[in-house]
Amino acid sequence: MKKKNVVSIEDRIPKLKQARKKKANRRLIFYLSIFFILISIIVYLQSPLSHIKQIEVKGNAFLKEDEVIALSELSTRTNIWAIDRTGIGETIKKNPVVDQVEVVRKLPWTVEIHLKEHDLIGYIEQKGVYHPVLENGEKLTTINASVVGDAPLMSNFNDAGFLTKMAKELQQLPDSILHLISEVSWQPTEKNKYKIILYMNDGYTVNGTIRGFSEKMKAYPSIVSQLNPQEKGIIHIGVGSYFEKTNESNKEEAEQDDS
Template sequence: MEKKQIVSIEDRIPKLKQARKKKANRRLIFYLTIFFILISIIVYLQSPLSNVKKITVTGNTSVKTKEVIKQSKLTDSTNIWTINKTKVKNNIKENPVVQSVDVDRKLPWTVEIQIKEYERVGYIKKEGYYHPILGNGTTVTSNQKSSNGDAPLIIGFSEGAYLDKMTDELQKLPESILNLISEIHWKPTDENKNKISLYMNDGFMVDGTIRNFAEKMQVYPSIVSQLDSDSKGIIHIGVGAYFESFDKNPDEGETEDSTER
């Protein structure tokens, strides 16, 4: 039989002591590492190293970036960990142009603010400048010299109540139809204060009313698609929708060019 090697206790004691010492050293290094990490975190949190150094703003077109940052009340002395996102959002949403806000921290010291503004549904011209009208009815003071063509020019609305009603209807329109409108003129009469006339980018005119305008305007693309490409005239979207040609002879009454839809 093979003899087992017997190790005396005297030989094993130094090895046991060495193993215990290594284990103790590893444990000490682990605790020291945790300690220094905690100290570093505390120093970081309590020092200017954790203050906001960069604020980015996206999604804004009507309101300036500097204005958004000012309204947020965030500064380079704000600790990034003490930011109350809800409070920052509410501060910015006090601006009537802003529909919604998202605020995110990006470590180590950046704050990202994403703005969603109310859609521009029109412009009014005052003293040579074009002022955007937003979907919530707010008119933004601007120094624009043109309307940019991204929303119709709204003309002649001398009474705010009717302008608000018109704005509300424009907000309901699909963007594809809104982009077809060049100008909207308020044409009130004693019988109908809601009467309006539209000039379209495709050369047609529209005779209609503010009341239920968005709903009635839905038929416009369908009517235009059924007309000859050379036809130009007025599309009526009142009680009934029909087309009246500019070439119509006034003495003829209803002609083939005036087709009820």
């Protein structure tokens, strides 16, 4: 029969004390690490290390970068963790040029402002200078532009309300049709305040109205495809659509008489 090894309590006490000491040391190191991490975070947040060092603006075509940054109220003294991205976006969107905004935090020190501006829909002439017109009817009078054929000229729109209505109608047109329009002229009469005359790049003139214009104008390619390319005249897109062949002498008269 084998004799069992018996360990006395006196022999176990030193090992228990050593184990407890190691456990206490590990706990102390853990708490000290948490303490120093918290202190480091506080020091970081209160120091220039957490300040924005670079602000980038992307997607802007009409607004200058400095204008967007000024609207955001961000600076190199702003804590990158303290920025209200939603609030900044809402503030920038108050500018009528801006359609959508996204503010992105890029660690460690960069903030990016992504813009989607309202689309260019036309140009308007004022005192010999052309200014862009956006899809919401906003005239960018601080920008002098060159008409390059990417959008029609909008003439005689001296009423902001009708300009806005026309811009919204143009915005709903397919690009393939919009790019066919050279000029849109507002020609209100006593009977029809919404009357417009369009001069097309393919040589036709369109007599129409702002009301429901985008829907009626979608039929333009189909109408033109049925006409003799050698015959130019006025395409009427009012209650019904029809073509009126004219020559240069009576063309202006026909445009003025139709309401």
